[in-house]
Amino acid sequence: MKLAEELPEVFERFGRVSARRMFGGHGIFHEGRMFGLVSGERLYLKTDEESRAKFEAKGLAPFEYMRSGKLTPTSYVEAPPEIYEDREEAAHWARLAWEAVLRKGGAAARKKPAAGEMAATKAPQKKPATKKRSGANR
Template identity: 40%
Template sequence: MAKEKHAASKKKAAPNKFVSEVVSLLAELGEVRARAMFGGHGLYCGATFFGLIAYERLFFKVNDDSRGEYIARGTEPFSPSPGKAMKSYYEVPREVFENDEELVRWARRAVEVAEVS
C-alpha cells in the first residue's frame, strides 16, 4: 500500500514539471500562468484563457481559421472523456512544441483567438 501511495505521488509530480516548462516557454507572451482545473491546468495570458494542459499534453484554443493547421499536422481535439471532444481546443503538434519560436507564435495566435471568442 505504501508503495502504491509513493508511486501516485511520483506520477503527480511529473505534470507539474511539464506545466512549469510550458509556462516558462511561453513567458515571452507576457503574464502567462497555469491554474489547476478538472485534473489538468488552464493556461492564461493575463485574464485570457487560451490553452489547456491535460495528460501531459498541451492544447491551444482554435477557431475555424486556425483549426485546419492543427488537423493538417494530425493532432486531435481535447477530449475530457471518451467520445466528448472539445473542438475549440486542439493538441499542439510535437514539432511546434519542440521549436520555441514556433510555439510562441502558435500560442500568440491562440491568445488572439480566445480574446475574440
C-alpha cells in the first residue's frame, strides 16, 4: 500500500485526513487545509518558527526542491518514523503541523475544503420580504 493511502489510519487519533495528488506527490489535508505532503514515499509535515526546532532536534530533514539550479528548503520537514507505529505520537506530530498551519492563517486558512470534507459555512441571510404598495396608496 502506498504511504498516502495509509495516512488516514496513521492519523486516526488526530482527526480526518485526506490525500490529494499534486506535483508528483500528495498533499495531506485536514479540514480543507494542507498540513503535510508525501513525496518519494516520505511524509513531510508543516513547520514554522515555533515548531521547527522540535523536528530539527530529532535530526529530521526538510523537504527540498530544485529551483534555479539550487536546492531550496521548504517549511515542510520529514515526519519522525515512530508515527507509523504509535498513533498517539502520530497525533502529537500532526497537531504540531496543524498548529503551524493555523498560526500561518492568511491564504492557507481560506482554501476550500477537499472533496468529501465538511467546512463550517454560514448560511446566507435572507432579506426581509417587503410589501408592494398599490398605486392607490402612493
